[in-house]
Amino acid sequence: MLSSMALRSALKSTSVVLRECGVLSRLKGTCASLPLKHGTWTSVITGPSHSNNETVLTGIGSFTIQPVRNYTRAVRKKQPVMQSQLSDLPPTMLKMEYAAVPLAQTADDLVKRLLTLELASHSEKLNLKTEQLIAKVRRDEADRSSTEVKVAILTSKIRNYQEHLHKHTKDKANKRWMLMAIDRRKKLLKHLRATRYDAFEHVCQQLGITYTFPPEYYRHATRRWLAKKALCIKVFKEVQKQKLEQRKKIKQTTPPTLAEPARTAATGTQ
Numbered sequence: 001m002l003s004s005m006a007l008r009s010a011l012k013s014t015s016v017v018l019r020e021c022g023v024l025s026r027l028k029g030t031c032a033s034l035p036l037k038h039g040t041w042t043s044v045i046t047g048p049s050h051s052n053n054e055t056v057l058t059g060i061g062s063f064t065i066q067p068v069r070n071y072t073r074a075v076r077k078k079q080p081v082m083q084s085q086l087s088d089l090p091p092t093m094l095k096m097e098y099a100a101v102p103l104a105q106t107a108d109d110l111v112k113r114l115l116t117l118e119l120a121s122h123s124e125k126l127n128l129k130t131e132q133l134i135a136k137v138r139r140d141e142a143d144r145s146s147t148e149v150k151v152a153i154l155t156s157k158i159r160n161y162q163e164h165l166h167k168h169t170k171d172k173a174n175k176r177w178m179l180m181a182i183d184r185r186k187k188l189l190k191h192l193r194a195t196r197y198d199a200f201e202h203v204c205q206q207l208g209i210t211y212t213f214p215p216e217y218y219r220h221a222t223r224r225w226l227a228k229k230a231l232c233i234k235v236f237k238e239v240q241k242q243k244l245e246q247r248k249k250i251k252q253t254t255p256p257t258l259a260e261p262a263r264t265a266a267t268g269t270q
Contacts, residue, residue, distance in 0.1 A: 079166070082162070082163055082166040084163055085129060085156070085159045085160070085163070086122075086125045086126065086129055089117055089125055089128065089129065090117070091116060091117050091118040092116055092117075092118070093116060093117050093128075094115055094116055094117075095115060095116065095117065095120060095124060095128070096124070096127060096128045096131060098115045126156065126160055129156055130152070130153060130156040133152040133153075133155060133156055133207060134149050134152045134153065136152070136206040136207070137149065137151070137152050137202065137203050137206050137207065138152075147188050147191065147192050147199075148192070148199060148202075148203050150188055151185055151188050151189060151192070151203055151207065151209075152203075152207060154181050154184055154185040154188070155185065155207050155209065157178075157181050158178060158181050158182055158185065161174055161175075161177060161178035161181065162178065165178065186214075189203075189204075189209070189211055193211070
């Protein structure tokens with residue numbers, strides 16, 4: 001029993017060694033420049049052989065190992081830096097809630113840093129920018145619900161979404177909110193253009209909005225539809241050419257019109 005177990009273990013060890021030798025002999029990749037040890041079997045990597053860029057491994061079997069091929073990675077193009085709408089806010093400007101407090105102007109430097117935009121959060125800066133846009137287009141100081149004010153608020157949100165998506169291109173949720181805000185602003189501008197055109201021009205000029213007219217007819221362009229449209233255009237042009245040729249033939253074959261005798265009669269009466 002013990003002899004059979006010893007025989008089996010010996011056979012397993014020899015099969016492992018032979019298998020490893022076969023794998024190493026078929027190896028064409030890279031190998032570390034250290035001795036390979038497995039039990040009592042050792043193999044050492046020697047120096048370079050006579051062939052170029054090849055290394056010979058001597059041991060039970062000798063074979064060559066090709067050098068490492070370091071393929072270069074594709075260089076990523078740097079995206080242009082998008083200018084933020086908050087860049088024109090100076091850091092020494094007071095926050096919106098402290099702008100009307102007279103003591104904030106005479107406070108210490110440390111307190112001023114807390115009251116100004118130097119240590120303000122992004123949301124506080126965004127609220128201040130929104131109020132500045134509202135002040136440009138509002139009808140009066142108490143106006144908070146007119147169409148112009150709604151357009152200004154949506155413009156501030158849309159630009160904030162654009163800055164965020166420029167850095168995080170895979171943020172699908174904020175992209176959806178941005179598209180919804182753009183559609184809402186389009187409807188408000190369309191209504192304002194139809195009712196008060198002077199206010200519409202004033203809003204577009206003050207907020208820097210370029211209004212583009214929506215297409216009269218929109219259809220999803222498929223390959224079948226494009227091929228059908230190209231065929232229809234081609235047929236239409238051929239029909240127009242045939243009609244033009246027919247008109248030329250009719251003009252050449254028809255007798256002189258009745259306008260010439262009428263002109264002669266008019267000259268005779270004079």
